[in-house]
Amino acid sequence: RKEVEQDPGPFNVPEGATVAFNCTYSNSASQSFFWYRQDCRKEPKLLMSVYSSGNEDGRFTAQLNRASQYISLLIRDSKLSDSATYLCVVNSGGYQKVTFGTGTKLQVIP
Amino acid sequence: NAGVTQTPKFRILKIGQSMTLQCTQDMNHNYMYWYRQDPGMGLKLIYYSVGAGITDKGEVPNGYNVSRSTTEDFPLRLELAAPSQTSVYFCASSQETGPNYGYTFGSGTRLTVV
Numbered sequence: 001r002k003e004v005e006q007d008p009g010p011f012n013v014p015e016g017a018t019v020a021f022n023c024t025y026s027n028s029a030s031q032s033f034f035w036y037r038q039d040c041r042k043e044p045k046l047l048m049s050v051y052s053s054g055n056e057d058g059r060f061t062a063q064l065n066r067a068s069q070y071i072s073l074l075i076r077d078s079k080l081s082d083s084a085t086y087l088c089v090v091n092s093g094g095y096q097k098v099t100f101g102t103g104t105k106l107q108v109i110p
Numbered sequence: 111n112a113g114v115t116q117t118p119k120f121r122i123l124k125i126g127q128s129m130t131l132q133c134t135q136d137m138n139h140n141y142m143y144w145y146r147q148d149p150g151m152g153l154k155l156i157y158y159s160v161g162a163g164i165t166d167k168g169e170v171p172n173g174y175n176v177s178r179s180t181t182e183d184f185p186l187r188l189e190l191a192a193p194s195q196t197s198v199y200f201c202a203s204s205q206e207t208g209p210n211y212g213y214t215f216g217s218g219t220r221l222t223v224v
Contacts, residue, residue, distance in 0.1 A: 004152065034212055043200055044153070046212035087152075100152035
């Protein structure tokens, strides 16, 4: 089993739709979790951290389910500008144990 | 602030050639990293540094070397380029290590070895 797994997509959704991505991780000792956004041929950029109680930033909501070992990202009212690849990142204990998922591609359609 | 600056943005190397990928950050971050990203793969850690004069290997260090003489600079050296090193290379930095700090990435270097 991969350390971090994501559905590669692509997820094609119309503008205004709500879309959710999941990311599963294998190490139950994982300590911290992040979502990064990567535009085509650009560098990854931190979108948001994922806290145990769940957290929201505008149209974006991140949740953590430690029992089932997955994190999720919910995007409401999708915009064309949300089209990107979303990377799940899991930290299992320091810089040597940061694992990046392969990403989920989102395409928002007019 | 410029953040993390990488040069060059693109490069084509012939097999056996050498080059240095430059990385500079102006955020006074102690922690710096080099990653490579191959199509369909997650970013893989090549080398990292926890401060000037301190470097260590990551997951995929073979064929690469690094140095960290200053807090700002963290160059990555390829000594004998091989086609397997064709990739996109990202330098990153963070304020601290540990669970609650994300990374700031440079814009990347696209390297092709032919």
